[in-house]
Each structure stands twice: as C-alpha cells, then as structure tokens.
Amino acid sequence: MPKALTRRVVFQPDAYQGIQKGINLMASIVRPTLGPSARTVAIERMSNKEAAELLDDGGTITRRIIQFGDRDADMGAMLVRHLLWRLQEQVGDGTATAATLFQAVYNQGLHYVVAGGNPMHLRRHLEHGAQLIVDQLDNLTLQVAGKAKLAQLAESICHEPALAGLLGEIFDIVGQHGHVDIRRGHGRELERHYVEGMFWESSLFSTHMFNDQLKLRADLQNAALLISDLEITDVHLLVPLLDMAMAAEIHTLVLLASELSERSIAFLLQASREPEKFQVVAVKTPGLGTLEQAEAMEDLVVLTGGRALLQAAGDSLSHVTVEDFGHARKIWADKSTFGVVAGKGNPRELRRHITSVRALLEHTEDEHVVTRLRQRVSKLMGGSATLLLAPSTEAENTVQEALARRTIAALRAALRNGVLLGSGRSLLACRSKLQQQLVASEDPDERAAYRILIKALEEPLRTIVGNAGYDPGTVMAEINDAAQGFGFDVRCGRVVDLAQAGIFDVAAAQKAAVYGAIAGAAHALTIDVLIHSKNPQYVAMT
C-alpha cells in the first residue's frame, strides 16, 4: 500500500474527546461575538506586514480558520465551521447563536452517551425537539415594518447606528425585493440615493446623440421606443420608419438595436438636426448575452407597452407598425446607462409580469440569478437604492462592504420571514413546550433529549449577558420572573419590553441556527470512530 494511503484510526474514548475539544475550541472562538456588546476576534494575516484582522461575525471568523494542529480536534471544529459558513451564506446572521447551541447540546449529549445512552435514539429525539422549537418560533414570529423598526433591527445585526439608520430607511422604501447597490463613496459619511425607474448598462451608439453635451447625457421627454435586437445595416429601412414615426406625430424616438452601421448612425444624426421638431437616438440593446438581452427586452415591452422585434424571429424594420412603439414619459442615456421612467405600458400587465418574475425568484437558489432577478423586480417596481460607503482605506472598504452586505441579507430575510423578540428571549419561550413533552414522555432517551434542549436554549442568553459583563445567573432569575415579551437589554442593564426597545432577531436566522446547531450536534454525537490519513495533503487532493 502506498504510504500516502495509510490511515490512523482513533477509537473511543479518544474520538469523543477529540471531537469535543474541537467543537469547544471553535465555539469558544465565536461565543464572544454574540450579542450587542459583542467583542471582536483578532486574526493574524497571512502577510506579517498587515495589522491583524478584527472580526465580529462567526461566519467570517470560522472561514479564516483552515485547520487546527490537533487532528482529532480539527474534525470536530470543522463540523461547527461548516455549519456557521452555511448559515452565513444562507441567512447572513445567527452564527454565534448556532455555535453556542451546538456546543451546549454536544457537551450535554456526550455526558448522556458516555453514561450509556443510545446516541442514535438520542439523535432522533434531539432532531424531533429541534423541529418542535422551530414550530414554536414560527408561532412567535412577528412582522417588522417601518423605518424605525428596521433601523433598530439593522443595528442589532451590524452594531453601527449610521449604517443601520440608512439601511432602515432604504428597506422601508425599496421593500423586501428592493435592489441595493453598494458602492464606495467619496464623502466622509455614509450616504444613499435612489434611482427612479428602470435602467440598464448600455449606451448610445454615438456621443453626438447626447442632447446635453456638457453632462454627456441624453434626456428625452414623451419618447417613443422601438425595442429590438436587430442589426441595422441597411439605411434604406430607416427612412420609412422615421416617416411613419413623424406621421404618427412622434417627436422623439429611441431606437434599440444590437448593431448599427456607421451610415445608419450618420442618417439618424442627420434626421435629428432640428431636435425641437424631431429627434431620434439609438441605444445598444441592453443586456450581456442572449438571456439578459431577452429579459431586458421583455421588461421594456411590459414597461412601455411596445412590441419587441427579434432577430431570431425573423423580424425586420420593414415589419414595424406604429403600434409596435413603446412609450415613456422620460427616457435617458449617458455614457454607460440607459433608463426609462414612467413607461406607459399597461399597469395590469406590469403587475402580472412582476408576479411571474417574483415566482422565479422564489424558486431560484443560484446567487447570481437571484441577484439578477431581484434587480429586475426592484426596477420594475419603481427603482433601486445605492448605498455609498465612506471608507478611508481599501481594507476598510472591504470590511464596510461585507458588513453592509450581511446586514442587507438579514434585513431581507426579516422582511420576508419576520422577526423574533431578541436577546435570546424567544428561545427561552420555547422551553415550556419542551417541558410539556418531557412530562408526557416515558422514554429515557427522549426525556434526556428534552432535558438537554431545555438547558441548551438558555445558553445563548447566558452568553449574551456574560459578554456584556453581567452575571448570567442573576439575569436569568430576573428574566424568569419577568412578564411575557420582556427580556434583558444589555445596553442599559435592565429588563425591558423587548418590542418597545426594538430588540429583535431575524426569525429565519434564528430558526436556521437552532435547527442547524441541534441537528449538527446530534449528528456529531453519533461519531464513534475517527480515521485520519497519515498524509492529509494527499487526502485533500483526492
């Protein structure tokens, strides 16, 4: 046997100890980041010339950790890492809660298994308990709306009041499906602006078509639009087209084409020599590739009420009728963008179209496609927002952008699936259901599972309180005596009405964290033997 394929096998009790050590190690790294008084984790960079990276979100922290020296512990740590990475990708939040729960369930579960409990039975009951908790959380979910509440929620995620305030306003305006561009600004403060209407990356065929040569921009009012992906090379076909437009009292015409010959451009410029009487400009059909181009034309047809002339369908300029023109109150184009404001399409058609694009969005998981569909829905619904960051360095820009993206993902999830009362309170509220199940059950493994979960559900709150410098035992006693809906606000050190104080967690993130952590820990409890390659590089390659 080649040396690279030789294995090292680890049996009990070393296997349990190794896995437990890794889980505790990874969870302990992430635990300080839980709650509004979270602390940061410093990670040394690959290059010694740069300062350490300071991070406060579990997903990114664990992604930075590739491997631990202790190979047994590494296997346990990677189970947690994988869960947190996945959570961050899917819901953008809840990673520290998940790490805390994972650790609590595994450690208690291990006690039970070592004492003779059946890990497979325990796993089944833990997973059932996880589902009960998620069902309870469903019942406790609230809808969030309004700039103030969204800003409070954003602040509980990013801990940056300025960013939270702007994102609260942005999502109050653009809504759950709203598209938010994040760009590097030039000021010293965060800014935002809103772009009205629908726009695409595209440009005029000639800069001579700009009607504002200073701003390098064409602004056209009450314009007709011919939507096509045709390659226009025969200038003779343009003559009847323009004649027809003029006869229909169209004074401003925008022509979309995928190609336009030099002679055609010259002809259109000549036709526009008296723009107060008639003006025609030509824009490249927006969209990169056939699919995006088709989508852009489909959206334009609905927005403006025209008909698309498609090369693939054998259409040509000689087929055009006046009814084929779309219309809009305003069409604009600059060096890189082409936009339509207040298209005169049928609003009922627009609603149907948005519903169909939204349906596609709901059934798509590919991040690239999701982004593209969301952009379309957002712009079809009236516009999009741009958040301008204010970093002083490139490194700061990267950090700000990552934070903004994470908060945006969480806000979107909150608008879609609601929120839960925060500060660990909703998890505590699930204990009563588990307690009922515990009383009703006579199966020792099932009872053990409920006991483990009841205790584990306290752990996120204890961690939040501990991270803020308070005594978890004292605070737990206060909360247990408090009325429903009240919880501990670590910012002021008091028990408060959580809804009034705006302390919320994103429901989707909490549910994903709870289910993922409990199911992950339950699965880890069934690991009995570890097998290592003597040459891990070889294993990685294969």
Place this chain on the structure above:
Amino acid sequence: MTTTDDLSLAIADRVDSVLALAASPGFEHDHTCFAARESGLYRSGDGGVSWHYLYDSLKLTGPLTTTAVALSPEWQTDQRVFAGVDGGILRSTDGGKEWVIMNVATPPPLVSTVVVSPNFAADGIVIAGTLEDGVFRSADRGNSWQPWNFGLLDLCVLVLAISPDFIHDEMLFAGTETGLFRSTNGGRAWREVNFPAEHAPVVSLALSPASDTEAVVFVGTEEAGLFCSRDGGDSWQQLGSDTIKDTVSAIVVSPQFALCPELLVLSSSALLISQDSGESWSERQLDRDAELEMSMLLTPQGIGPDAPLLIGCSDGSVLRVS
C-alpha cells in the same frame, strides 16, 4: 334650506366643471372657500355665495385648468394655497393674490390631486398625485418636489387621501386607474392594497378620523360603487350596492365616526347619507336641476343637520346647501 347660486364669473362664457373644492380650516368664522375649475381657481369669502377669479396676477392668455386645490392647515397664519394644474403646481402665500409656479418635474405633469400633511407646520409635507407621473412629494412647504413612486405600479393617480393621524402613522392612500395603493412612510414608498382590481378605477377615498381602532377606509369607484375596509385594506365590503349606482365622486366621513358613524356620498346624480356606517342609505333632497351632474362635495364644518355643504357641478355652479 337649500339655495343655488351660480358662480359669479367674470367671464360669462366660462361654464366648466368644478373639479375640486377646499375650505379654510376656520370656515365657520372666515367663510373662505376655493373652487378649482377647468377655467381656473376661484375664491369665495362669503361661504360660496360669490366667487372671484384668482389668476389675474399670472396674466394668462387662456384658461388654466385647475384640477386640485389644497390649503395649509395653518391657513389662518400662512394663507398658503396649493393649486394643481395641467403642467404642475402653483403656490400662493397670500390667500391666492400672487402665485409662484413650482418646478415639479420635466416633462410637466398633469396634477390630479394635492394633499397637505395635517402636521404641515412641523413637517412641511405636501403630496401631489398626477395622471402620468405618479406621486411627487415636497417636504419643504412646496419649494422643491421629488417623485416617489417605489411600488406604485400604476402612475395614473386619480385621488390621494391622507390619514388624519398622519403625524403618527404617516399613512396615505392613492387611488389609481387600476387599483389602490398605500404608503406607510409619508408617501415615499407604496404597496398595493388587496382591493379587487375589477372594481377600479378608484376615484374617491376617505379615511375615518384617528381613533384607538384601525382606520376605516372608504373607496369610491367609477362604476362599481362604494367599498369599505375595516382591516387596513385586507378585506373589502361593498356598501349600498342597491342604492349607489353612479360614479362615487366624493365621500365624507363624520369627524366623530367612532361615536356617530355617519357618511355622506356624492354620486353624479344624488347626495346620499348613511347614519349607520354605510349599512342603510337615504337620499338627501336638493333643490337643483335634475339634469345637472354633481362632481364635488365639500363639508367645511363637518356633517350635521345645520352644517353647510358645498356641491360642485359639471356646469360650473356650486350648490350651497345649509
């Protein structure tokens, strides 16, 4: 007693519809009201008995169709009037003597409706609906205007209604050619309300006054009658289906709706009154030409047996009912 007084127009041949009416918040004492017509804007200082044309200072060469008029809630001190016209918005700060043409947008919009925030003194918010360009909003007393059409999928806005509790709920409704939309952030974003699309266009709107319970929304349509929602627009109930047949031009809700659920509805041929939240209706008899179509209703002192009513008609006259 019902009296009919034709508008005393300077130009006798201007017989055109009354498109909007507005009254001073202190109407009881100053008897000031405004009538927006296809020929321009008119003001009365005697409760609608006599009227005078307000656009003389603009030195217009032809009639300027005025489609909307709204007064500042601080009228007694600021004398501010907003007039929606074909092409934008005019503002006066002296009760209508002098006007400033506000630069709303390019191309110039046809304004269909204007509403002013009840908290205007503090927030300076004025919102205008247009027939092709959606909603424009000013937060600086009408000095500058921005389009805010996020979520407004139909830009043909026929009517706007502002919540009486706007200071707290920032709620507005927009009735359009194809449906009903609601804003909960002072008109900066809109979400479609679950109003049956087949009943659109929505041509009139009214909200019950602020109270502890959720506002009741009343919607008047062009052809489908009157509807109300008591759950913020999730479900709708048709009111007076056997009585209200014509276009519902205006709806007025009693200022004490929770205690006295009284409603007035103006259709093109009848003024209807309900005292039980729309369950039953009776027609209020008016001394008028039966052929005359009624287009607009104003209740400057609320609903009540002695409260005056002003009814704008399609021939340009204003009925004064007291």
